[in-house]
Amino acid sequence: MNIILISPKVSERVFRPGSPPPLSLLAVAAVLRDAGYKPVILDLNLLNPSENIDVNDYCESYVLDKIAEINPFLVGMNCFTAARFAFIRRLADSIKKKQPGLPIVIGGMHPTLFYHDILKHCLSIDAIVLGEGERQVVALAEVYSGGTIKTNGSFRDIDALAFRDCDGQIVCNPRNNYIQDIDSLPILAWDLLHFEDYYADHSSWHNPRGLKINMSVPIYTSRSCPFDCNFCSSHNLMGRGLRLRSPFRVVDEMEMLYNTYGQNYFGFIDDNLVLRKQHILAICNEIIRRGMIIQFESSVGFHINSLDEEIIDAMVQAGCAYFILPIEHGNDGIRNEIIGKRLSRDKILEVVAICKRHNVLTGTSCIMGFPEDTKETLNDTLRLLNELKLDIANVQNIIPFPGTKIFDQAVRERLFFDDIDLDSLWKANWIMDAKEKHFYIKPYDMSLDELMDFRKKFDDIRLKNFRFSEVEEPTLC
Numbered sequence: 001m002n003i004i005l006i007s008p009k010v011s012e013r014v015f016r017p018g019s020p021p022p023l024s025l026l027a028v029a030a031v032l033r034d035a036g037y038k039p040v041i042l043d044l045n046l047l048n049p050s051e052n053i054d055v056n057d058y059c060e061s062y063v064l065d066k067i068a069e070i071n072p073f074l075v076g077m078n079c080f081t082a083a084r085f086a087f088i089r090r091l092a093d094s095i096k097k098k099q100p101g102l103p104i105v106i107g108g109m110h111p112t113l114f115y116h117d118i119l120k121h122c123l124s125i126d127a128i129v130l131g132e133g134e135r136q137v138v139a140l141a142e143v144y145s146g147g148t149i150k151t152n153g154s155f156r157d158i159d160a161l162a163f164r165d166c167d168g169q170i171v172c173n174p175r176n177n178y179i180q181d182i183d184s185l186p187i188l189a190w191d192l193l194h195f196e197d198y199y200a201d202h203s204s205w206h207n208p209r210g211l212k213i214n215m216s217v218p219i220y221t222s223r224s225c226p227f228d229c230n231f232c233s234s235h236n237l238m239g240r241g242l243r244l245r246s247p248f249r250v251v252d253e254m255e256m257l258y259n260t261y262g263q264n265y266f267g268f269i270d271d272n273l274v275l276r277k278q279h280i281l282a283i284c285n286e287i288i289r290r291g292m293i294i295q296f297e298s299s300v301g302f303h304i305n306s307l308d309e310e311i312i313d314a315m316v317q318a319g320c321a322y323f324i325l326p327i328e329h330g331n332d333g334i335r336n337e338i339i340g341k342r343l344s345r346d347k348i349l350e351v352v353a354i355c356k357r358h359n360v361l362t363g364t365s366c367i368m369g370f371p372e373d374t375k376e377t378l379n380d381t382l383r384l385l386n387e388l389k390l391d392i393a394n395v396q397n398i399i400p401f402p403g404t405k406i407f408d409q410a411v412r413e414r415l416f417f418d419d420i421d422l423d424s425l426w427k428a429n430w431i432m433d434a435k436e437k438h439f440y441i442k443p444y445d446m447s448l449d450e451l452m453d454f455r456k457k458f459d460d461i462r463l464k465n466f467r468f469s470e471v472e473e474p475t476l477c
Contacts (some may be wrong), residue, residue: 330381
């Protein structure tokens with residue numbers, strides 16, 4: 001029985017060379033296949049319409065044609081960010097016009113946060129999976145595969161699910177628990193991909209082992225996060241704590257990708273890859289023991305408090321090509337009391353010194369524009385970055401995503417530069433994008449002109465200390 005899983009396009013961008021495959025859909029496809037269903041993944045970000053064709057029309061027609069060809073009994077769509085929702089809403093309406101009885105289910109951060117408004121206003125969307133959803137999607141498939149929902153009870157037995165009952169009332173089933181034994185989940189359904197579709201020119205990447213890098217394959221080794229940073233909302237999807245995959249299970253998957261598909265570069269997507277020392281050491285040692293000539297990095301960086309000489313040495317030997325250090329801020333008060341990092345200046349200096357002894361590519365992740373920021377606090381970040389002399393000094397504007405403490409603070413204290421209609425956030429008309437370098441909230445004691453002045457200063461030092469002349473442009477950040 002066929003199920004179509006759609007990774008919608010991101011905003012107006014289609015065909016993004018080097019974009020990662022949809023990891024969440026690969027996970028969902030794996031459990032559906034184990035349950036006896038036949039999932040098909042449609043990644044719309046790979047489509048490449050000609051310039052004179054509207055990308056929305058093109059993607060919509062493509063999906064409708066695939067539905068007619070495959071004849072699924074269920075359609076699922078991933079909506080991790082708000083940037084995807086406008087197209088998802090349009091596509092759901094178009095599908096329902098063609099096939100009114102075809103159920104449509106969505107999941108991801110945006111619908112998890114705004115499930116009630118979405119179900120109230122978007123009648124083409126039948127159900128929303130809230131957060132981690134492998135078990136929920138399989139349960140939904142079991143209900144829908146019978147053809148028609150006969151009783152409310154079928155849905156009411158599925159936790160972490162929002163839906164409309166037979167009377168049109170919106171119901172939200174609370175989550176009972178997360179999957180504790182994530183080793184019990186099957187390895188992602190990598191065989192459903194054509195890896196070549198994701199290849200791009202990465203000749204400019206730092207490549208100490210001289211490998212032919214076609215793509216960075218996303219890998220996860222854990223779920224959940226025990227921390228409470230004020231700018232992060234990941235706990236809304238995966239909860240608090242830390243749930244680890246077995247190091248051997250992680251490396252089994254990497255080895256399969258290495259031997260079967262020729263993949264040699266991996267990007268760990270964990271929030272806390274190095275948080276448990278024995279866990280990351282076991283992963284590195286297993287990579288080395290199996291003789292895998294690979295390289296890797298982390299898309300979100302490494303927890304600095306957990307790093308030491310032994311861990312960094314093991315990671316470099318295993319193939320770590322790029323160390324992103326999420327310092328977040330150069331002012332101790334902002335970093336620890338406001339953000340909640342609990343990261344000392346001494347620890348930062350210690351870890352940077354170890355990285356430099358290993359001569360690895362190093363970068364930092366910092367944030368500017370907190371409500372508590374002043375010219376003095378931002379100068380602290382400038383001074384620290386100039387002192388550290390990392391290869392890449394990334395400083396991004398704060399993004400007050402819904403579901404974060406910083407968003408609640410901005411709402412409570414009316415800190416938004418723009419007029420925000422909180423009642424219509426579910427529509428995703430207001431898209432926040434770090435790449436735009438736009439300021440969304442105002443500090444208590446700084447003007448927009450002062451923020452823009454610091455924005456230029458941080459941009460000017462971004463590559464000030466870049467050492468690796470053989471790399472044309474360090475794109476791993």
